[in-house]
Amino acid sequence: MATEYLTIPGGVCAPKGFRASGVHCGIRKNQTKKDLALIVADADCAAAAVYTQNKVYGAPITVTRDNLKSGHARAMICNSGNANTCNADGVEKALAMCALVEKHTGISAGDVIVASTGVIGQQLDIAPIEAGMAALVAGLDEADGLAAAQAIMTTDTVDKQTSIEFSIGGKAVRIGAMAKGSGMIEPNMATLLGFVTTDAVISPAMLQKALDSAIKDSFNMVSIDGDTSTNDMVCVMASGLAANAEITATSADYDAFAQALKWVCTQQARMIAKDGEGATKLLTCHVTGAPCEDTARKIAKSVINSSLIKAMMFAADANFGRILCAIGYAQAAFTVDTIDVSFASSAGAIEVCENGNAVDFDEDIAKAVLSEDEVVIEIAMGQGIGEATAWGCDLTYDYVKINGSYRS
DSSP: OOOOOEEOSOGGGSSTTEEEEEEOOSSSSOTTSOOEEEEEEEEEEEEEEEEOOOSSOOHHHHHHHHHGGGSEEEEEEEEEEEOOOSOTTHHHHHHHHHHHHHHHHOOOGGGEEEEEEEETTSOOOHHHHHHHHHHHHHTOBSSOOHHHHHHTOSSOSSOEEEEEEEEETTEEEEEEEEEEOSSSOOOSSOOSEEEEEEOOOBOHHHHHHHHHHHHHTTGGGBOSSSOOOSSOEEEEEEOOTTOOOOBOSSSHHHHHHHHHHHHHHHHHHHHHHHTOTTOOOEEEEEEEEESSHHHHHHHHHHHHHOHHHHHHHHTTOOOTHHHHHHHHTSSSOOOSTTOEEEEEETTEEEEEEETTEEOOOOHHHHHHHHTSSEEEEEEEOOSSSEEEEEEEEOOOHHHHHHHHTTTO
């Protein structure tokens, strides 16, 4: 039975010891959109991160990797509107952003996580960031992370925040998160940008272990368009102000924390998938009965990644042969003659395939099921106990419109 968590307001500010801010500093031409975010911690934090596996990666990742070698951090700064990637002076600019945090907050530049998101290959002008720092720091809020969540958005249509409270050893512990991402999303480690805060007392090594575990079945199971970004990063800072016994090894306390972190990351992953560029539907692919968990993951991602399936879902067309096709080219070992496929939504459920073959179904009912804004593709493999879930969205005309004019 899944653990239920108390959802609370605040986003990244919900855990004890964190303040956040977001402003428009001038990186983006649209003055109604914030473009610079800051999270600061009142105390030294254990920190962990995962990064894109794209061989071309942003300068902020280089700097953050170096800064987090200590396993600690106290601040995060992120700009939107410019990825600071594929620029000769990219590392210099990322270091300058860290130095500006030190100048305006007193937090050492080496304790700063830095991130950027936006257009690749355009030189980042540090002047607007420098000019906006005073207002950014003045706006730090310990009660609400909304401004920061808005400032990291690019083509996102909604901010993405989650925060919960749960118990470890009788102590109340909180986790908060914000993320951005609507396009260029096919993670193989992380996805987009995700920033997580917690007040749990946990060692850097165990925090990294928990993050790695959480990413595997949450952010790593999202795909919008099959493109792995150059700037993907998910990081977490733990202030240690919850006063639970320090988590330094695998234990019941560690399990409780890891499960809660996974739950938060899963909620963020679903929000990202639902807000895919131009999307009208959240697609969930749930695979059961696979020979193993890894095979289930590969099948679920194969289905979610398929442009043909995404297009058919936009049209609410129950062309289930595309599901079988995508299952068939998943890079894993399994047989096809025991596979059942069905579709489900708030309008009902309908089986379209049994034992790898077509079954008669009512096209009108299928159309109604696929016309809802959240659709589940259920795949029962009948070959084991492997299970996995992946999230994506439909492919619409607006996706092309958005990405055909992204730089303008």
